[in-house]
Amino acid sequence: MTHARTDDTPAPAQTPDHTYDVIVIGAGPVGENVADRARAAGLSAAIVESELVGGECxxxxxxxxxxLLRPVLAQADARRLPGLQRMAAGPLDTRAVLDRRDSFTSGWKDDGQVEWVDSTGTDLYRGHGRLAGERRVTVTGADGQVTTLAARHAVALCTGTRAALPDLPGMAAARPWTSREATSAEEVPGRLAVVGGGVVGAEMATAWQGLGARVTLLVRGEGLLAGMxxxxxxLVAESLRAAGADVRTGVSVTALDRDASGVTLTLDDGSTLQADEVLFATGRTPRTGDLGLDAVGLTPGDWLTVDDTLRVTGSDWLYAVGDCNHRALLTHQGKYQARVAGAAIAARAQDRPLDTGAWGAHSATADHAAVPQVVFTDPEAASVGLTLAQAEAAGHRVRAVDQDLAAVAGAALFRDDYRGRARMIVDLDRETLLGATFVGPGTAELLHSATIAVAGEIPVDRLWHAVPAYPTISEVWLRLLEAYRG
Structure with a gap:
């Protein structure tokens, strides 16, 4: 017979079913990398996943x-190249594009990812992972069975984010798309309303407009890609409009209603908009609401604050890596954090000294100084480090140097009617770059050179000797440096 406890004595801790050096909750790219680094250092590791191994990315x-975007961008380039224009004039083969998309998701099956996890020697637990106290994790499987795990050294939360939907009248009944539905849809909607002008909104407006939807992009602010x-x-808004999209800024949705004919969006000016589907790309919220954070004195649902080794503030064993710490909501940056965290966990477990200085092996310095990002629109937008406004707000004495990319021979050869712009932000006190932005077709591949310049703090005088090949778009570096030197 079971009796309820009537005193304040803590319940005895349940004996764990299994014990590991490191337990990772979340088997996306970030969690996989934490586990892999732990195993590479000789530590035992377990990883817990409630959905598909491989995660959101x-x-x-x-x-x-x-x-979805690559065929759209390739067609846009081909339509501006004599010799290809006639071939590129017709509509894309939508079924072929969607089938290729499906191949990259392995048909939403994770067998290959599970194989990779197994190859690292990491134990995989399927189910919902929750903290159950210090260094303790419970895993509840689909059948309700609970397994208790213990960590000798660290637990890493790598649970990412989910789409944040505003609380609007009619939202639930409208059954809106989030980023998940927008990337996995099996049919092209006739009319698609996209709410939000950030990366997801701009990219999905580009993709579905290119695949044949009539897109209306609704942006609350003054423009798209506010962080750049x-x-x-x-430039992205101009291109979307030229492709046939209706781009509206300074507008908000106040209510939604779905009926047999589609979704009606009521806007803040009193007008309405009809659509077959509506995508809300209005931000992200951390997947920390049901992780048992209260069991270790933290607030469920919060972003988790960490130091540069990715250890949660106030803890000596709990780590938060990737999107859930809100430092940089990007897969590549989360994987970078995972490599840093994995190295730090191993060093602490093995009583080795940590290198936590700027750009040290155990310090995620790039999160502050050199975060790269590409937006795969037409034109592509690529940036690293600080914008002019951010640099000035941080108190740096800077100069912005701009260049019209269309004047670069490699860009003119890339496609006719090329439009683009480049900017580098120079720290005048140190004569190094604080940031760079490239906007134009094909500029995504320029970004890593800029990232190296910013992260490496390479003096402008030394960059002068990094000679770009002719005729490539990267010759813009020479033009920027010439403009800076006068």
């Missing part, structure tokens, strides 16, 4: 979205 974000230099959003 593999099935609903990076991979499927870029698979203003000219990035301006």
């Amino acid at each position: 593999s099935y609903w974000a990076c991979m499927p979205s870029k698979a 230099e203003p000219f990035a959003g301006e």
Whole structure:
């Protein structure tokens, strides 16, 4: 017979079913990398996943979205190249595009990812992982069975984010798309309303407009891609309009209603908009609401604050890696954090000294100084480090140097009617770069050179000797440096 406890004595801790050096909750790219680094250092590791091993990036974000976008961007380039224009004039083969997208998600099956986890020697637990106290994790499987795990050294939370939907009248009944539905849809909607002018909104508007939808993009602010230099959003908006999209800024949705004919959106000016589907790309919220954070004195649902080794503030064993710490909501940055965290966990477990200085092996310095990002629109927008406004707000004495990319021979050869712009932000006191932005077709591949310049703090005088090949778009570096030197 079971009796309820009537005193204040803590319940005895349950004996764990299994004990590991490191337990990771979340088997996306970030969690996989934490576990892999732990195993490479000789530590035992377990990883817990409630959905598909491989996470958001593999099935609903990076991979499927870029698979949808690549044919659209290739067609846009071909339409501006004599000799290809006639071939590129017709509509895309939508079924072929969607089938290729499906191949990159492995049909939303994670067998290959599970194989990789197994190859690292990491134990995989399927189910919902929750903290159950210090260094304790419970895993509740689909059948309700609970397994208790214990960590000798660290637990890493790598649970990412989910789409944040505003609380609007009619939202639930409208059954809106989030980024997941937008990247996995099996049919092209006739009319698609996209709410939000950030990366997801701009990319999905580009993809579905290119695949044949009539897109209306609704942006609450003054322009698209607010986190980048203003000219990035301006050029992307111009291109979307030229492709046939209706781009509206300074407008908000106040209510929704779905009936047999589609979705009616009521706007803040009193007008209405009809659509077959509506995508809300209005931000992200951390997947920390049901992780048992209260069991270790933290607030469920919060972003988790960490130091540069990715250890949660106030803890000596709990780590938060990737999107859930809100430092940089990007897969590549989360994987970078995972490498840093994995190295720090191993060093602490093995009583080795940590290198936590700027750019040290155990310090995620790039999160502050050199975060790269590409938006795969037409034109592509690529940036790293600080914008002019951010640099000035931080108190740096800077100079912005701009260049019209269309004047670069490699860009003119890339496609006719090329439009683009480049900017580098120079720290005048140190004569190094604080940031760079490139907007134009084919500029995504320019970004890593800029990232190296910013992260490496390479003096401008030394960059002068990094000679770009002719005729490539990267010759813009020479033009920027010439403009800076006068």
